[in-house]
Amino acid sequence: MSKGTAPAFTGSADELWLIIAECFGVEQPTFQGEGPSCGCPALFIRLSRCNLTCRRCDTKYTWDWSQFDPHEESTKQPVAHLLEWALSSPVELVVITGGEPLIQQRALISLVQGLLAAGKRVEFETNGTLVPDPALLMDGVQFNVSPKIASFGVSKEQRLVPAALEAFAACGRAAFKFVARTVPDLDEVAELVDAYGLAPVWVMPEGTTADALIATTRVLADAVVARHWHFSTRLHVLAFADARGR
Numbered sequence: 001m002s003k004g005t006a007p008a009f010t011g012s013a014d015e016l017w018l019i020i021a022e023c024f025g026v027e028q029p030t031f032q033g034e035g036p037s038c039g040c041p042a043l044f045i046r047l048s049r050c051n052l053t054c055r056r057c058d059t060k061y062t063w064d065w066s067q068f069d070p071h072e073e074s075t076k077q078p079v080a081h082l083l084e085w086a087l088s089s090p091v092e093l094v095v096i097t098g099g100e101p102l103i104q105q106r107a108l109i110s111l112v113q114g115l116l117a118a119g120k121r122v123e124f125e126t127n128g129t130l131v132p133d134p135a136l137l138m139d140g141v142q143f144n145v146s147p148k149i150a151s152f153g154v155s156k157e158q159r160l161v162p163a164a165l166e167a168f169a170a171c172g173r174a175a176f177k178f179v180a181r182t183v184p185d186l187d188e189v190a191e192l193v194d195a196y197g198l199a200p201v202w203v204m205p206e207g208t209t210a211d212a213l214i215a216t217t218r219v220l221a222d223a224v225v226a227r228h229w230h231f232s233t234r235l236h237v238l239a240f241a242d243a244r245g246r
């Protein structure tokens with residue numbers, strides 16, 4: 001836990017801003033609800049925009065401009081402002097999510113450098129379709145990589161990018177988190193795990209209500225533990241009823 005001193009920026013001036021959907025966790029504390037750090041106090045910086053169009057996306061306000069107005073749902077914010085916001089909290093973990101945050105990864109380098117210099121640690125939530133910039137592969141950074149399976153309704157060519165998956169598998173800083181609804185979904189996950197050498201594997205039940213989450217957890221549990229994979233819940237759904245900004 002730490003509050004930091006002024007970070008050293010290394011990006012050029014035109015990189016020092018990001019398109020943001022929302023930031024939360026300072027004014028109203030929360031925790032990481034999913035994956036390896038589930039239950040850890042966390043701040044969230046949610047970037048706007050995505051390179052996929054998953055039909056089961058639960059953050060369409062970051063990219064689906066047929067339903068949402070980008071001028072209402074996103075703001076362009078200086079990296080320095082985001083750092084000041086994050087460093088105002090003693091919470092150590094900062095989750096950078098989206099949308100797809102790595103679309104803006106060149107500008108994110110400065111933000112991550114500043115957060116790490118101030119004693120924070122960073123988790124990226126990414127769909128695993130973009131090769132991470134080597135400058136982001138720093139101590140204190142972890143990638144929660146969530147490749148999409150066929151039921152998300154995106155073409156295989158779009159949702160599975162071998163070069164990106166191989167880069168994450170080799171970087172030593174990635175956990176692979178798959179959202180699933182059915183046992184056959186897990187067979188598809190196993191094929192991807194084997195094809196790309198993905199480890200460690202986390203499975204997370206789909207669901208945006210407590211009832212749905214519990215039901216899917218019970219459908220998947222035996223098949224997940226039989227494969228010796230990790231299992232996650234969605235704690236924010238159970239605790240806060242999937243309220244936006246929690």
Ligand code: SF4
Nearest residue numbers: 050052054057099127
């Ligand atoms: S990759 Fe994630 S944010 Fe992007 S459309 Fe799919 S579910 Fe939504």
